[in-house]
Amino acid sequence: MATISVEGKEIEVDEEGYLVNLADWFPAVATEMAKIDEVDLGDDHWDIINFLREYYEEYQIAPAVRVLTKAVAKKLGKEKGNSKYLYELFPYGPGKQACKFAGLPKPTGCV
Amino acid sequence: MSDDIKKFMFVNTKAPYGTVYALESLEVVLISAAFDQDVSLVFCDDGVFQITRNQNTEASGMKNFSPAYKALGDYDINKLYVEKESLEERGLTLDNLMDLTYEDEDDDWAEKPSIKLVTRAELADLMDGQDVIISS
Numbered sequence: 001m002a003t004i005s006v007e008g009k010e011i012e013v014d015e016e017g018y019l020v021n022l023a024d025w026f027p028a029v030a031t032e033m034a035k036i037d038e039v040d041l042g043d044d045h046w047d048i049i050n051f052l053r054e055y056y057e058e059y060q061i062a063p064a065v066r067v068l069t070k071a072v073a074k075k076l077g078k079e080k081g082n083s084k085y086l087y088e089l090f091p092y093g094p095g096k097q098a099c100k101f102a103g104l105p106k107p108t109g110c111v
Numbered sequence: 112m113s114d115d116i117k118k119f120m121f122v123n124t125k126a127p128y129g130t131v132y133a134l135e136s137l138e139v140v141l142i143s144a145a146f147d148q149d150v151s152l153v154f155c156d157d158g159v160f161q162i163t164r165n166q167n168t169e170a171s172g173m174k175n176f177s178p179a180y181k182a183l184g185d186y187d188i189n190k191l192y193v194e195k196e197s198l199e200e201r202g203l204t205l206d207n208l209m210d211l212t213y214e215d216e217d218d219d220w221a222e223k224p225s226i227k228l229v230t231r232a233e234l235a236d237l238m239d240g241q242d243v244i245i246s247s
Contacts, residue, residue: 059182060174064145067185 006032018100025103033101037092045089045101047076052102062107065095117242118149123158124246128173132247133161137179139245144186151190151241152183153234155197162191162208162226177209184213189225196231 001020003010006028012020017033019025030049034041041049051072055063063071065083073081080086086094095107121140127133143150154162161177168175183191191211198204205228214220229237238244 059178060176061141061179061182063182063185064141066145067182071185 004029004032004036016100016106018106019103022103022105029103030101037097039090039097039101041101044080045098047080048072048086048089048094048098049102051075052098052104056102056104062099062104063095064107065093068095068098068107116147116149118151118240119143120151120153120238120241120244122153122155122238122244122246123161124156126157127161127166127177128168128171133158134176136245136247137176140183140188141179141186144188150188151192151237152188153192153194153237155194155234157197157201159193159197159201159203159208162193162211163203164207164209180209180211183211184225187213189213189223190227191225192227192229192234192237194231194234195228198228 002013002015002017004013004017005011006026011024011029014020017036019029031041034045039045052062052068055068055071065086069081069083069086071081072086075081083094086098090097090101099105099107121136121143123133123136125132140150140152162180163177166175166177183189193205193208198207205226208226211225212222213225215223
């Protein structure tokens, strides 16, 4: 099993880099995962990461990118709830990459 | 793509925990939503327990995935048929089921109920009109 090292802790991840135990997440985990993907996390990234964590808390699933886009538009406004904006923040796909940083499983319904 | 829309009906007949059928079916449903098909769900027999309120799985050690049914509306899945006889046979009413809703794009995003109570006979007619029926 692969691990990443965050603040001295070894955290288990699967072969695609998603957390094995969702409870292992804390903010520095996202920062470390982003560093591995060469993404520099700013406030705009955190808005989406926090949004995803709240969504998962409420629905117990990681939303498909289409659903995420719509939900972000509703909560944070249309200028953020569009796929161009989200892909600029998360070049490997807002569903897959943002969910990974947020410590969620791979989105259900992402193909 | 719009020429290829088929009517898919997922028929849920089993209690939510104890087997993986309910969870697996829900995952297939959520994936199918990505393909812009006409998707409906049926809850009959013990399947009606899948969408009951206040599920608590603590003692079973299984994850309570029932909140995920509330996301179906976000996935544009808003035809959830509950068989009336199945509810009655189990001493349940609509009040025992979760409030599952969707926002109607064509009606200024008004929140509307997704659950529709149908009789066994009505369900048979609905099934007649489907292209694909997947039962679990």
